[in-house]
Amino acid sequence: MIGYLPLGRDEIEYGLNLCIQTSGMERPLRATKKTAKHFDTILASVFWWEQLWMLHNWIGDARPRRLLVGGFNSFNPVPLAEMAEAVFVGDGEGMLARFIAGDEMPWVYRKGAASVRWRDAEMHAVPNVTGSVMRCEVVRGCPYRCAFCSVSHLKTYRRAPAAEVMAAIHGCGQKRASLFGPEPGTHPQNGVFSEACAARGINRIDSDARVDLFLRGKGQQFRRPRFGIEGFSERLRASCGKKISNEDLLNVIRSLISNGQKAAIFMLIFDLPGETEADYTEFCDVISQMGDIPGAKEFTLFLQPVAFMPSPFTPWEREAIRVDINFRDVWMGLRKKISVANKMRIVPRFYISSPAKRVMSMIATRAGAEFPAIAERTRRLRLWSIQGREESGGQTRIVSSGSLRAWDMALTPWGGIERYCGRRDGANPWDVVHVEGRGVSTRSFRSAT
Numbered sequence: 001m002i003g004y005l006p007l008g009r010d011e012i013e014y015g016l017n018l019c020i021q022t023s024g025m026e027r028p029l030r031a032t033k034k035t036a037k038h039f040d041t042i043l044a045s046v047f048w049w050e051q052l053w054m055l056h057n058w059i060g061d062a063r064p065r066r067l068l069v070g071g072f073n074s075f076n077p078v079p080l081a082e083m084a085e086a087v088f089v090g091d092g093e094g095m096l097a098r099f100i101a102g103d104e105m106p107w108v109y110r111k112g113a114a115s116v117r118w119r120d121a122e123m124h125a126v127p128n129v130t131g132s133v134m135r136c137e138v139v140r141g142c143p144y145r146c147a148f149c150s151v152s153h154l155k156t157y158r159r160a161p162a163a164e165v166m167a168a169i170h171g172c173g174q175k176r177a178s179l180f181g182p183e184p185g186t187h188p189q190n191g192v193f194s195e196a197c198a199a200r201g202i203n204r205i206d207s208d209a210r211v212d213l214f215l216r217g218k219g220q221q222f223r224r225p226r227f228g229i230e231g232f233s234e235r236l237r238a239s240c241g242k243k244i245s246n247e248d249l250l251n252v253i254r255s256l257i258s259n260g261q262k263a264a265i266f267m268l269i270f271d272l273p274g275e276t277e278a279d280y281t282e283f284c285d286v287i288s289q290m291g292d293i294p295g296a297k298e299f300t301l302f303l304q305p306v307a308f309m310p311s312p313f314t315p316w317e318r319e320a321i322r323v324d325i326n327f328r329d330v331w332m333g334l335r336k337k338i339s340v341a342n343k344m345r346i347v348p349r350f351y352i353s354s355p356a357k358r359v360m361s362m363i364a365t366r367a368g369a370e371f372p373a374i375a376e377r378t379r380r381l382r383l384w385s386i387q388g389r390e391e392s393g394g395q396t397r398i399v400s401s402g403s404l405r406a407w408d409m410a411l412t413p414w415g416g417i418e419r420y421c422g423r424r425d426g427a428n429p430w431d432v433v434h435v436e437g438r439g440v441s442t443r444s445f446r447s448a449t
């Protein structure tokens, strides 16, 4: 009997469902800590860094007989292989069936192996309903190359065949659909998909838009578009590969207002390499100018910052993060400056991790085979906790409860916080993954083989 581990989700997630559907398997049952022992095999998909900690926590209590893991975090399979029998690296379509049939595949990593290949499968549109939403991936990977983004450096850019996406739309029995991907606007038929959804009374709820496509009139006309602005200044945006000028930002707002749209979301990243106070000042000035655009009074701008995490395989994979600065406090100060006296309604959201939680994210990203030992030690010291009701399907999230100093002391055997959050030299655990020359880490793979 096969089960799956939800890892904080309410329902089986899209990627895992894709693996199951394309392997021709029955939908597995949800496993809990109490029922784990009744399953022959348990499947888990680790997408977010937090789920690595959750997985460790869950295994300690549930002791599954056989665990198979995949998901985006398989970009560093070394810590996962310490906890699972096998790690499926990259796209998992069809892999489960082959694995269970005993097929040896170059994309399956096991503890101690010297190398593994990242898999890019042929892409098809596979609709999946969760809640009341039909989800269908329309692009995978990204043709752009932002310096912080592992999606574009890991995955080959692919698009689902338009006819298959149209069939998914025509077969959709829901009122809401998400036709998603890192940049769905790069699918040449994206506008056609929107029209097809509208004609069938389906509300398209994905909202990612690119500033350049939008300004060229090629962007998706969402009710509330979400733009990845990333850097606080022109200089920072250019440094990560997003050449969005301040004038572009003003033009986006002008254009939205003149189209009669009422709101937009700007996503930002704190702590990009080289960020200074001057970058924040520049951003505040631009936001203030937006407030003077005619019609701004009726417009709402949501600002949604997160904190930078150097991702494996990207040009910035070796960069440091500044955990000595609490960017939650920085944002609190900035949001006052931004909102005061602005005619436009500004809604600053709060998605920035605490410094201790950022340390946890870096350990989950950069640790190798030592991860379970770190997780065990820091759990025993009560430096982190999982809140929520995992067993009953409630939201589960990690809350770091230890101070930075406590974390540093606990990490002493492995080199302290600096080892995981400082600038990195030497080999990476994820160098075992060969990504066909795309990610920067493959340099060390190539030189070693």
Ligand code: SF4
Pocket: 141, 142, 143, 144, 145, 146, 149, 150, 151, 152, 182, 183, 228
């Ligand atoms: S941040 Fe967006 S545009 Fe940039 S590479 Fe990643 S997915 Fe593409």
